[in-house]
Amino acid sequence: MSNDKHDDLTGFIINPTWIVPVIPKDIVLNNHSLVIRGDKILDLLPQAEAILKYPHWPVQKLPQHILIPGLINAHGHSAMSLLRGYADDLELMDWLNNHIWPIENALVDYDFVYDGTCLAIAEMISTGTTCVADSYFFPDAMARAYSDNGFRAQVSAPVIQFKNAWAESETDHIQKALATFDDFQHEPLINPAFAPHAPYTVSNKGFEQIRDEAERLDIPIHLHLHETAAEIELAIRETGIRPLQRIFELGLMSDKLQTVHMTQLNDQEIKIITDTQVHVAHCPDSNLKLASGFCPVSKLISSDVNVSVGTDSAASNNNLDMLSELRSAALLAKGVAKSALSVNAHQALAMGTINGAKMLGLEQHIGSLEVGKLADLAAVDLSAHNFQPIHNPLSQLIYSATGHQVTEVWINGQHLLQNKSQIKCLKLDIDRILANSQQWRNKIKP
Numbered sequence: 001m002s003n004d005k006h007d008d009l010t011g012f013i014i015n016p017t018w019i020v021p022v023i024p025k026d027i028v029l030n031n032h033s034l035v036i037r038g039d040k041i042l043d044l045l046p047q048a049e050a051i052l053k054y055p056h057w058p059v060q061k062l063p064q065h066i067l068i069p070g071l072i073n074a075h076g077h078s079a080m081s082l083l084r085g086y087a088d089d090l091e092l093m094d095w096l097n098n099h100i101w102p103i104e105n106a107l108v109d110y111d112f113v114y115d116g117t118c119l120a121i122a123e124m125i126s127t128g129t130t131c132v133a134d135s136y137f138f139p140d141a142m143a144r145a146y147s148d149n150g151f152r153a154q155v156s157a158p159v160i161q162f163k164n165a166w167a168e169s170e171t172d173h174i175q176k177a178l179a180t181f182d183d184f185q186h187e188p189l190i191n192p193a194f195a196p197h198a199p200y201t202v203s204n205k206g207f208e209q210i211r212d213e214a215e216r217l218d219i220p221i222h223l224h225l226h227e228t229a230a231e232i233e234l235a236i237r238e239t240g241i242r243p244l245q246r247i248f249e250l251g252l253m254s255d256k257l258q259t260v261h262m263t264q265l266n267d268q269e270i271k272i273i274t275d276t277q278v279h280v281a282h283c284p285d286s287n288l289k290l291a292s293g294f295c296p297v298s299k300l301i302s303s304d305v306n307v308s309v310g311t312d313s314a315a316s317n318n319n320l321d322m323l324s325e326l327r328s329a330a331l332l333a334k335g336v337a338k339s340a341l342s343v344n345a346h347q348a349l350a351m352g353t354i355n356g357a358k359m360l361g362l363e364q365h366i367g368s369l370e371v372g373k374l375a376d377l378a379a380v381d382l383s384a385h386n387f388q389p390i391h392n393p394l395s396q397l398i399y400s401a402t403g404h405q406v407t408e409v410w411i412n413g414q415h416l417l418q419n420k421s422q423i424k425c426l427k428l429d430i431d432r433i434l435a436n437s438q439q440w441r442n443k444i445k446p
Contacts, residue, residue, distance in 0.1 A: 070130025072356030075310025127403025263293030
C-alpha cells in the first residue's frame with residue numbers, strides 16, 4: 001500500500017507499552033503499534049516503523065498500558081443484571097425455583113430485558129468485554145439493545161418447556177426465536193443461536209425441533225449441561241442415562257454445540273466431547289457461588305477441547321468482569337488439577353478471547369490482534385503501584401488486574417470507552433440506565 005493511501009487520515013495508530021496479540025500465541029510485544037483503519041486492523045509493527053510508514057496518522061499514546069483483544073464473554077444472561085444481589089447464598093434449584101423464576105414470571109417483559117441488557121452493556125464495555133453469548137427471554141429486546149449500542153453479541157433465543165412471560169410452550173419458543181432471527185438477520189453485530197435451557201427443562205421433541213432448525217439455519221445451540229450433581233442424579237432416575245448421553249443420542253453433539261458449566265464429567269464423556277468437537281463455556285465464579293461443582297478444565301484442554309470462559313449472569317456472580325473471571329478460571333484450574341502448571345496466563349487470556357471466538361464461529365474475525373481482523377480491542381492500565389514492578393505484564397494482567405483498570409475499548413474500530421469513564425454509545429445514556437435500574441429495583445423489592 002502506497003504512502004498516499006496512508007495519508008488519507010481514515011485510520012489511527014495506538015501506541016501502548018505492550019501488545020498481546022494472542023495469535024501468534026505465547027508472545028508479548030514491547031513498544032509496538034496497532035494500526036486501525038475503518039473497522040479492521042491494518043498493521044502491527046514496531047512503533048518506530050509505524051511513524052515512518054504512517055507519518056500523518058493520529059496516534060493515541062497509552063504508556064504503561066497492555067493492549068489485548070476485546071474480551072469475549074462466552075455465557076451470560078445480561079438482562080439479569082437487574083437481579084444482581086436479589087437472591088444470594090442459595091443452592092441452584094432453590095435459587096431458580098423459589099426466587100428467580102417467580103420474579104421473572106412476575107416482572108420480565110420487553111422493557112425489563114432491554115433496560116437490563118443496556119445496564120450489562122455498560123458494565124461489559126467498562127471492563128473490557130466486546131462480545132457476549134447472551135441468552136434470555138425476549139431475545140428481540142436483547143438484540144435491539146446490542147444493535148442500538150454497537151455491541152457484538154450472539155443472541156441465543158431460549159427454549160423451555162413451561163409457560164413464561166415470553167412464550168407459551170416449547171414450540172412457541174422456537175417459532176418466536178425464528179421470527180427474532182429473521183428480524184435481525186441483517187444486523188452485522190448480531191449472530192443468532194438457539195438456547196434450550198437444560199435437559200431437565202426441555203423435552204426430546206423440543207431438542208429434536210431445535211436440532212433440525214439449527215441444522216437448517218446453520219446456527220449454534222447454546223446449552224446448560226451437567227451443571228450440578230443433582231442434575232445428573234435426577235436424569236438417571238427419570239431416564240436411566242446421564243444428560244450428556246441423552247444429548248448425544250438425540251444427535252446434538254457437534255462443533256455447533258456450545259455447552260455451559262460442565263462441572264460433572266467422566267473420562268468417557270470427555271472423549272465424546274473431544275470426538276464431536278463440542279465447545280465448553282466455563283463459568284468459574286458462578287459455579288463457585290452456587291456450589292455447582294468444578295469443570296475439569298485441564299483435562300479438557302489436554303484432550304484438545306475448546307474451553308472458553310463466561311461470567312454467567314450478575315444474579316449469580318455478581319459481576320460481569322471478565323478479567324476477574326479469567327483469574328478465577330486460572331486459579332481454579334490449578335487447584336482442581338493439583339498442578340501449578342495448569343492454565344498459565346497466556347492460556348487464560350486465550351480462553352477469554354480466541355477460544356470464545358472459536359466457540360461462536362467468529363475466530364476468523366475477532367479474538368486476536370491480527371492484520372485483517374475486526375478492531376475489537378481493550379487497553380488496560382498497569383501503571384498503578386499495585387502492579388509494580390512489572391516483570392511480566394501478562395501475569396500482572398491475569399493475576400492482578402480487574403476490569404477497573406480497563407481505560408479504552410474499541411468495537412469494530414469505534415472508540416466506545418475513552419479515558420476509563422467516557423462510554424460513547426448511540427443509546428447508552430448512563431444516567432437514564434441508572435434511573436431505570438432504580439425503578440426496577442423498587443418493583444423487584446420484596
